[in-house]
Amino acid sequence: MRNLKTVTVLFRAKNSFENIIKKDVLSYGLNPSEFGTLEALYHKGNLSVQEVTEKVLIANSSMTYVLDNLVKRGLITREQSLKDKRSFVLSLTQNGIDKMNQIYPTHEINMKKVLAVLTAEEELELQRLLKKIGKAASACTCK
Numbered sequence: 001m002r003n004l005k006t007v008t009v010l011f012r013a014k015n016s017f018e019n020i021i022k023k024d025v026l027s028y029g030l031n032p033s034e035f036g037t038l039e040a041l042y043h044k045g046n047l048s049v050q051e052v053t054e055k056v057l058i059a060n061s062s063m064t065y066v067l068d069n070l071v072k073r074g075l076i077t078r079e080q081s082l083k084d085k086r087s088f089v090l091s092l093t094q095n096g097i098d099k100m101n102q103i104y105p106t107h108e109i110n111m112k113k114v115l116a117v118l119t120a121e122e123e124l125e126l127q128r129l130l131k132k133i134g135k136a137a138s139a140c141t142c143k
Contacts (some may be wrong), residue, residue, distance in 0.1 A: 042100040
């Protein structure tokens with residue numbers, strides 16, 4: 001790389017996409033962390049708190065606040081794991097399932113509108129390249 005233009009372009013694209021996602025999920029009365037938690041449970045089924053934290057990519061301390069809000073709103077349950085008494089399993093309630101059935105199709109359409117500028121081949125290539133950058137960044141011993 002001759003300069004850092006690629007990094008700048010990547011961050012600008014990420015910020016633009018992130019702003020669209022925030023605006024979209026806020027229109028459903030959720031913040032991005034709440035939506036991400038519901039989306040993970042909607043698509044993956046019951047998960048431990050740790051599994052959701054890893055999928056949603058937020059700090060454990062913030063996750064507690066998010067989960068408390070979702071439990072209070074009746075969208076999820078948090079129950080002690082039968083396998084490991086130190087951990088908790090998260091599940092969507094019927095209200096949570098109904099909410100996601102109502103809002104997820106619209107969210108998906110809105111995200112696809114952004115990606116519609118790419119052909120199917122370009123989208124696959126972008127995924128491949130972003131994974132390649134992500135793996136290189138994870139393996140980097142940069143100081």
